[in-house]
Amino acid sequence: MFKISDKLAKQKGEQTSEEFPKQEAEQIKKELSNQEGEQISKELPNHEGDQISMDLTNQDSVSTSNSFDAIDDNKRPLEDGEHPATRKAAKPLEFHEKEETVKGMHDLSLTQIEEENKPNQSDSSSLIFELRRDMSVKCLAHCSRSDYGAIAAVNKTFRSLIRSGELYRVRRRMGIVEHWVYFSCNPMEWEAFDPFRHRWMRLPQMPPNECFTFSDKESLAVGTDLLVFGKEITSHIVYKYGFLANTWSVGINMNAPRCLFGSASLGEIAIVAGGCDSTGRILSSAELYNSETSTWESIPNMHKPRKMCSGAFIDSKFYVIGGIGIENPSMLTCAEVYDLEENTWTVIPNMFPPRNGEVEVATFAVGGAPPLIAVVKNELYAADYVRHEVSKYDKERNEWITLGRLPERADSINGWGIAFKGCGDMLVVIGGPTNSGGGMVEINAWVTGEGPPEWNLLATKPSSSFVYNCAVMGC
Structure with a gap:
């Protein structure tokens, strides 16, 4: 069973995690813990424990999804089967698919305009969740240059990394x-x-x-x-x-x-x-x-x-x-x-x-x-x-x-x-x-x-x- 904080970090970043009411998160975690704890699994036969685990997973997913809908009530509703992270990534990825244009590949001037119009996002000093910054940079160094425009659109920290030239210096040292x-x-x-x-x-x-x-x-x-x-x-x-x-x-x-x-x-x-x-x-x-x-x-x-x-x-x-x-x-x-x-x-x-x-x-x-x-x-x-x-x-x-x-x-x-x-x-x-x-x-x-x-x-x-x-x- 996943943690609520992990789910929020993956879908909306640290900003959303901070905005989500702590007491509600703790209450959901407590209720899930009471329903799912090890004692229940031990008292039930294996097949019934597995079924309950599956049911709790479904409940947890629905609960988290509804919570995100409440947070993002100023945005359009999610379509059937659509993941919130997919909606967020759709715009920069559209640029990446266009031929005959540099936008979405390394048009960082466009990225800058978009980022300045967004609310302040987390500085995400580690860049990639739960990875040290140096490890995050090494991972990004293996991405294609064509993808860096989309990477820069994630938030200001990623854009700063791309535009500073640091990533290319790391690539050079790594022989990429x-x-x-x-x-x-x-x-x-x-x-x-x-x-x-x-x-x-x-x-x-x-x-x-x-x-x-x-x-x-x-x-x-x-x-x-x-x-x-x-x-x-x-x-x-x-x-x-x-x-x-x-x-x-x-x-x-x-x-x-x-x-x-x-x-x-x-x-x-x-x-x-x-x-x-x-x-x-x-x-x-x-x-x-x-x-x-x-x-x-x-x-x-x-x-x-x-x-x-x-x-x-x-x-x-x-x-x-x-x-x-x-x-x-x-x-x-x-x-x-x-x-x-x-x-x-x-x-x-x-x-x-x-x-x-x-x-x-x-x-x-x-x-x-x-x-x-x-x-x-x-x-x-x-x-x-x-x-x-x-x-x-x-x-x-x-x-x-x-x-x-x-x-x-x-x-x-x-x-x-x-x-x-x-x-x-x-x-x-x-x-x-x-x-x-x-x-x-x-x-x-x-x-x-x-x-x-x-x-x-x-x-x-x-x-x-x-x-x-x-x-x-x-x-």
Whole structure:
């Protein structure tokens, strides 16, 4: 037989438990105890004791249900067979089921409005009833990111936990990471795709800025933030999308603002290197960004200035690959690697291109996109948009091995218009056929392993344009 206090805590939280008259609760417990005590069970045959226990359970359930009806007389009556907790949970769960929207998944701004209109709820410092707070947080860390909007709707304590970022720091320590793909097919609109639940989510519209809209942009996901870099009339600007609050804001500019740089992230830090300043001067400088503090820190310069390059983290070291230097307009074949512990750069000769010199490297620089590279399980992959092939880098031998073909419908214009990214243990290619009447965005994935790529079509979506920018956020 359950306890009244337990039942109340599960259905209505501590607030309702406090509002329920103590004398009535004690009276019900006393009456049930008198009817159900061990002495009665011992005096009756087993089958009769079982029957009475069942009858008392039914009585207890009815009594508790009626008590809740009395407490909630300002709400609609429960329908036949409906549980009070089900009614309370129905609203946030409806958001969770809607496609093409972020609400109910991580639209915490909506949650905030709803919570402010509710009466003060218990602080529930333990979060989950009868569990210590640290154990409650560890349990919640195993929930999907898609569920955190609904979790935040429980009460202010849960919302505070989600928005503080504490849960994501715990997940990081526990090695729990979910990767979502963020991409833009329109200059000021972004969408996210959850490759594990196959869900599309639309982010809020970026702040209106006509100059920024038509400028070249770079994007970078770090920690729980998405950074989008672009230009205003005479200066650079950064917009930051915060996953925790589901809002856009103006971010912090680099110490030396730039565009056309190489970049990559590792947990809550990211590094950008090279690129050009507002005068078009090609840079060799590099900076490290910390998403926890929203600060930029200058690190030593690379050996060679370069723009139109790509970046990647491999074995916790930052690589800058390809790009165009000052000496000539051809694509640089050397790469550089930055050791965070030693705080030094090292040149790696002849690391790029992945064709191993079969075609003149100058062809890469004529209107072509920066190298399409991605890292999965600390292995580096590259997409050759001319040959429509995928290659893998052999770190020991400093050479590239052709693995197989890209997805058939991953169209591009000299490498522009598609994205080639690492997403957890998968390589993903985002792109698709386009024409004057519109086209499709396709997301293809391959779980890397031995043998040629076997692409799996995860999702398709109509689009009037190709992919402008793309980033993968893991948290």
